[in-house]
Amino acid sequence: MGPELIEKIKADMAYEFARTAPPDGFPAFHDISTERHISDEFYELEQAHLWPKTWVLAGRSEDVPNPGDYVTFDDLGVPILIVRGTDGEINGYYNTCQHRGAPVVRDPRGSSRRLRCQYHSWTYDIDDGALVSVPDERDFVDLDWQERCLPRVRCETLGGFVFVNRDLDASPLIDWLGTAADMFTPFQTSTLREVYRESRIVPCNWKVTAEAFLEVYHFRHIHSHDGVSVLDNRGAAMGLYPNGHSRMITPYSKQNLERSGLASWDDWRHLNHGQLGAIDTVPAMVDCTSTAISLFPNAIIPLGSYGFPINLFWPIDKRTTRLDWIYYAVPPEGQDRFDPSDLPDHWSARRAVYNQIMAEDEMNMAPMQRSMESPALTGIPINYQERRIWHLHEEIDRVIGPDRIPERMRMQQLLDPYVER
Template identity: 75%
Template sequence: MDDLLVGKIKADMAYEFARTAPPEGFPAFHDISTERHASRAFHELEQEHLWPRTWVIAGRAEDIPEPGDYFTFGDLGVPLLIVRGTDGAVNCYYNTCQHRGAPVVRDERGSARRLRCQYHSWTYEVDGGTLVSVPDERDFVDLDWEVRCLPRAKCDVYAGFVFVNRDLDAAPLADFIGPLAEMIDPFEAAQMREVYRESRIIPCNWKVTAEAFLEVYHFRHIHSHDGVSVLDNRGAAMGLYPNGHSRMVTPYSKQNVQRLGLDGWDDWKQLDHGSTPTADVSGMVDCTSTAVSIFPNVIIPFGRIGFPINVFWPIDAHTTRLDWIYYGLPAEGTDRFDPDALPEAWESRKRSYDAIMAEDEMNMAPMQTSMESPALRGIPINYQERRIWHLHEQIDRTIGVERIPEHLRMEQVLAPYLEY
């Protein structure tokens, strides 16, 4: 991120500390209907029109380093297969043989020169998914090989992450990420490797989990210890990007500023974290909580020595799988981390981050219970929580506002506040 962006964020933070009300003219939000989190009908709208039409992270490019290397991906509710072609390109196909529907690969990860169904051995190329072999072809009348290729999904790589989109007409991934790249690119994430991962099944709607990471209004109430909070939510500076993405940079609290020997909340300088930095990024990242969201289901709280990604996958209308996967640079001379033998500095970060995640998780199931009861008639959102509104606006645009019952729709009011 360049000096202009860092300067803008610092100025926004100073404004946030000084303001006594939302900015003049900022829209008053109507309540968000709890049915968006609780009703099966809205969940089905998302399953039919949201998840098949947006870019999502399926894995990492280093997991398929050589031609023919593949991994499977099922979190969109259909069986997908990501494979590296002989030209080095990363392709995504449906893991569905075009004969009787058996999978063309059965292992979660592997390598194959060709993709061969183990049921009847119909065989496909890793480049293009072209059908190249059919046993006993003589028994098929007028078999059209060209229309029996493996169906494709869109696939691209950004920052080392493999993204897929089932919508073949979707805008390119680079256009989808858009100006959010100014926050992500400096961290050189393609060079990073997985440190460890955790996964939880939580009895709540996926948006309940996502919303917990889109504001810091809750921070001093949930994450403070002995009355001390690491962050000061009053100064949180937020940016809203096209396509539902956003950022949030939150200053350290007075107590944390003193603990670190800083001159003030705006004394941003690079700090020694005892590990190899991933990139030479602004000291802002060391002296604030700097986070972005990638629509619809990824939150990244950045760090100069590495960062986790939090990912939320709907299992049904009332159940979510929450994953967090931490990335960093392996020690010199190695190309990966051993999660069973992490250096103490990483073990310490793991304990700290897992504890934060547990504090966030403890409210999610009770919140879902309330949303499914008559006790909560609607969800009032304040200016400090505007990233939540931004998420819901984009959900409606992706589904198609006209498809959503009028009483569940989000008023589209934040376009004038987007950054391009």
Template identity: 30%
Template structure:
């Protein structure tokens, strides 16, 4: 399959990695307006279970209410703004109570109890529910959007539509979560994920399992980018030994079982579809030069319950690969922030990076913040 050429395209310029104004604009114009990969339904199995999704100054409670509906709210009390939930995840009772003045909310966000406020003329609890956050459940993966009236996920990310139904992602469960902090700008994480030009030198074992030219891109424009790589062993998987950790998902075709599918979901994450498991990465910019990456490995409950199930070959393989990649990203960051840095040309193996840059620049709207387009 042919992909859009990278000929004539260049990397982003230095200002995109060092400018405080650009970093601020990225949040206002990209992160606070886009659908962000937040988690998975398996994190909310019981009524009252919740987790926090946080980015920059924003904190969102994602929870399952008593009726089983998944909801999202801004994590602050409507009284004086205190954070309601302080732990990253947990289980709530029937209500959420502010620890400051005991304002109490139902899991549907409605204000239920307010000490002494009956003495305030005209006060109406119905006018002070928690602020809702837009939330969408796509195939078990949960996305939130901080915009007031965002476009539906299907319109914002059309590349997701119907593409991965052979993987029963809503049924899967995470067996491992690794959290990494990388000394690199968040965009370099996306750049690194989007090419295997570096694989022969940086990842010799990965390159043996999926030779770097064994790839094609079926999405090469827009916020969802990527495509499959076919494995040297069509009966294998991406593990330390090259064998599968579980039986392949039942609905996969023979071709799908012989491939790994890698997709970036700008601006917040990556999904990787293997024959026997699914992997999710979420990227959270902490500063201009530091990014937190959360990586989770998902298997089917039947595989997890099978005698002898051992996901360690998949976990150890990608943990090693991740750490190799994070060092590459950190080293690249050291270079692109140099005053002498000038944008370099993309190779034909880096067409996805050029596509990411195009999407990023469109979303950023550089002309509105007084900086130039590069590349």
């Protein structure tokens, strides 16, 4: 997030405030089929071709600080094990013993220099998943030890965050993130630690939850208090990245500018956040806007100068989603972590504010799902302000493979000329 990008964002905001229509030549969007949110057919395509082929956030490197430390990860619908090897590298395996399918580890976290199934004690190496011990080996005829290694998943880190991908042929994480990764550079993410986490089960498709955070067209209607909205959606500057990632920088409203002591929407300077503090390398723009990045397919991150939450959307079935948000910040001086059960008052106050914002968004999700399943809604029209939603759906189709998707549900690929490379 260097000076050139910040100046581009400022110029984009000025353009957005001044425009009277979408840019010349911007494509007209057809309706998005509601079947993408409600049909078994599309849900099954996602399960077969989207989630097994994409990088997802699975935790933090400090979750497994020492060789042999492990955590389990089940959010992709299959049991996965993340373990730090003796060489310090973090590895990912399926948590599935290659004998009778029992989990190799049962506890959600622990530490062991060998991964030993508690059913029959088949044992695997933490560095490469090799099968190293089989009780009563004499009773197996022609047992191929090489073939019975613990199956791997891709596991890579960026700035302390751990990502996994079930596709062993996937592009490296840093290539997949591309320029979207630059947005995190000023935040010193390797120094951040979990402040607290929340989780909700929401009765709607996972894309309904994700789409709520991909536009600010709704903001003044849902998040206004006493008639005052914090943001001005008319100036929202959006950027589309390859691989479905995107950003959205939204200026403060007039009322919020006055409350913050700012002269204008582009009067970007560092603000005092009291005991929450600030990361000194974060640019002033972040203090005077809503600065958000989305990582395809299911992570929305509203960045802040003192830390940020990561919103994650995990499908349970076609009409049920687990919505998580995990807040990260620099721990108090002299401490290496936060204690979520005993947060300082200023963090408890911040937690209450953010949880209220999430509750306001969540309020619409179940009713929207019911309406999508109604014959009254035959398609979803998307406007220029909502183009990040279109970008998400285009990438879903590209990962699944357009030819696999029935034409009535398929997205027209329109936004490539607007993607920043």
